[in-house]
Amino acid sequence: MKINVLYTPAIADELYFTGKTTVVIDVLRASTTIIAALQNGAREIIPVGTVEFAVKVSGGMFGGQTLLGGERNTKKIEGFALGNSPFEYTEDIVAGKSIIFYTTNGTKAIVKAKFSSDLFICSFTNISAVAKHLALLDKDCEIQCAGRSNNFSMEDTVCAGKLISEIEKIKGDITLSDSARASIALSKSFGRSIHKMLSETEHGKLLIENGYNDDLKFCSKINSSGIIPYYVGNVLKSLPDAGLSFQNEKENTAN
Numbered sequence: 304m305k306i307n308v309l310y311t312p313a314i315a316d317e318l319y320f321t322g323k324t325t326v327v328i329d330v331l332r333a334s335t336t337i338i339a340a341l342q343n344g345a346r347e348i349i350p351v352g353t354v355e356f357a358v359k360v361s362g363g364m365f366g367g368q369t370l371l372g373g374e375r376n377t378k379k380i381e382g383f384a385l386g387n388s389p390f391e392y393t394e395d396i397v398a399g400k401s402i403i404f405y406t407t408n409g410t411k412a413i414v415k416a417k418f419s420s421d422l423f424i425c426s427f428t429n430i431s432a433v434a435k436h437l438a439l440l441d442k443d444c445e446i447q448c449a450g451r452s453n454n455f456s457m458e459d460t461v462c463a464g465k466l467i468s469e470i471e472k473i474k475g476d477i478t479l480s481d482s483a484r485a486s487i488a489l490s491k492s493f494g495r496s497i498h499k500m501l502s503e504t505e506h507g508k509l510l511i512e513n514g515y516n517d518d519l520k521f522c523s524k525i526n527s528s529g530i531i532p533y534y535v536g537n538v539l540k541s542l543p544d545a546g547l548s549f550q551n552e553k554e555n556t557a558n
């Protein structure tokens with residue numbers, strides 16, 4: 304098993320991901336919010352790359368049971384029901400709903416990796432669950448950090464490093480690219496207090512300025528969820544419900 308980390312979405316184009324196993328990380332906040340929404344019973348999340356497409360999709364598809372969610376410059380978008388704070392995605396609001404989701408960096412990174420054969424979403428909140436699943440799959444893996452405006456972000460890279468360390472603890476014999484090794488080094492230097500690290504990042508500071516300090520606390524809760532969002536049929540579902548592809552993986556693993 305070989306693991307590589309892409310620090311920003313600018314490094315690879317869509318076709319790079321064809322047939323690969325990919326994990327997308329956007330700790331602040333898209334990954335964390337997607338995990339929270341599925342944890343609270345959302346039927347599925349439909350990640351989109353533009354606001355215009357979000358509005359178009361919300362028109363007639365998905366049986367009318369849709370909510371528009373996401374952000375621009377950290378704030379809720381006009382006409383959207385929900386922003387990008389995980390606290391907004393409570394059970395009473397999201398249970399049974401299809402959520403069309405647009406965020407500045409996170410959903411674009413997910414959409415870019417859509418040709419992956421397996422695509423998972425990771426954050427600090429579900430890191431052990433993702434690590435265990437990847438170790439079980441035992442396939443080469445690309446970790447795509449969503450970053451910020453095609454630039455490096457500390458929080459996604461530290462999360463990538465922690466994820467790799469967790470996989471290493473389970474499997475031992477993994478091959479790491481230079482970027483994967485550097486991610487582990489960063490997670491060792493900066494990952495002792497996740498909340499402190501988040502509050503010192505560029506995006507963390509912006510969120511605090513905009514009144515989202517509690518979101519940072521939420522995003523720093525390691526392993527508060529066992530949900531693994533999995534991309535299947537253009538939507539993200541919680542892995543056990545992800546359908547045929549997941550079943551095939553399980554059968555292959557068992558044989």
Ligand code: MLT
Nearest residue numbers: 331332333406407408409
């Ligand atoms: C993004 O996708 O850029 C983030 O989720 C932004 C945010 O924190 O709302």
